[in-house]
Amino acid sequence: MQRGADAAFYLVDLPGYGYARGGAGAAREFAELTRAYFGRGAALPAALLLVDARHPGLDSDVEAWRWMRQTVDECAVAATKIDKLARGERIRALRQLESVLETSVLPLSAVTGEGLDELWKLIERLPSNRQTRPRNSSQLPPKATATPPPHRRKS
Numbered sequence: 001m002q003r004g005a006d007a008a009f010y011l012v013d014l015p016g017y018g019y020a021r022g023g024a025g026a027a028r029e030f031a032e033l034t035r036a037y038f039g040r041g042a043a044l045p046a047a048l049l050l051v052d053a054r055h056p057g058l059d060s061d062v063e064a065w066r067w068m069r070q071t072v073d074e075c076a077v078a079a080t081k082i083d084k085l086a087r088g089e090r091i092r093a094l095r096q097l098e099s100v101l102e103t104s105v106l107p108l109s110a111v112t113g114e115g116l117d118e119l120w121k122l123i124e125r126l127p128s129n130r131q132t133r134p135r136n137s138s139q140l141p142p143k144a145t146a147t148p149p150p151h152r153r154k155s
Helices: 024-038 059-071 088-102 116-125
Strands: 045-051 074-080 105-107
Touching: 045 059, 059 074, 059 088, 074 088, 088 105, 088 116, 105 116
Parallel strands: 045 074, 074 105
Antiparallel strands: none
């Protein structure tokens, strides 16, 4: 995918990675497929975990985030479908997500467009989209934006 003159990047959708209609057997097969895809030997410089704001703290989301933090140089979390929650539910869901995942979470809505500008800013800050990538992610200059900073893996 590419936005304007920005560097191209890949979007990999794992629809229902935490849910498989075929039961436990299908879930295991899907987990193996996911591991095979991401374990192809190529290091991932950056990744973005999308979670459903209506279901904060799912075991599958926590497991995915734990894996990403250990495997990916920089990663971030965005909570989708935020428009489907009432104000109080939204606040509770975001707090729960940030508490369980121990990172900031960007609220998003494809319906209302909320958070989309911030999402693009976040994507532009991820290392795979920089023209010149520092050798060490700790060398990145701080950005002054309202977008949550990506989580950097500890080396």
